[in-house]
Amino acid sequence: MAAHSLKLVCMVAILCMLVLNPMATAALDCKEVETKLSPCRIYLKSSGTTNKEECCQGVNGMAASAADHQQVCKCIQNRIGGRFVPKKIKTLVEALPQECGVKFKISATADCSK
Numbered sequence: 738m739a740a741h742s743l744k745l746v747c748m749v750a751i752l753c754m755l756v757l758n759p760m761a762t763a764a765l766d767c768k769e770v771e772t773k774l775s776p777c778r779i780y781l782k783s784s785g786t787t788n789k790e791e792c793c794q795g796v797n798g799m800a801a802s803a804a805d806h807q808q809v810c811k812c813i814q815n816r817i818g819g820r821f822v823p824k825k826i827k828t829l830v831e832a833l834p835q836e837c838g839v840k841f842k843i844s845a846t847a848d849c850s851k
Contacts (some may be wrong), residue, residue, distance in 0.1 A: 765805050767812040773798050777833065785829050793837035806841040810849035817845050826830075 765773075776791035799809050817827055831844045842851075 745774040765799060765808045767808075767815065769801065769814040770809050771816075775786075781826050781829050784825065785832075790838065793834070796839055797831055807849050810841070810843055810847055813843050814845055814847070814849065 773795040774792070776788055776795050778793040779788035799805050813830065822830075827845060829832060831842075833839075834841050834843055
């Protein structure tokens with residue numbers, strides 16, 4: 738009976754860990770990056786004058802690990818790298834980490850492996 742209870746407690750504990758932190762081992766995917774950065778569209782369209790706090794919440798929400806930084810870098814490069822994006826917008830995108838107090842680099846030419 739005690740062994741059955743112990744197994745049940747262990748299973749519940751494992752499930753709680755998975756539910757509470759499902760991304761513990763997986764890096765973000767580009768869909769998640771786009772969702773988290775969606776408030777930044779307003780910030781970028783306003784040339785950095787509107788919605789900075791909401792944008793920074795999304796940026797800061799992706800600053801959990803080196804793997805996340807690398808994935809965010811790759812996703813943003815895919816969005817701004819090969820398309821025509823005005824220089825002013827690219828400059829604002831590249832400045833987002835610094836503006837939001839996050840220590841990683843974003844640019845169309847950044848080495849995303851670092």
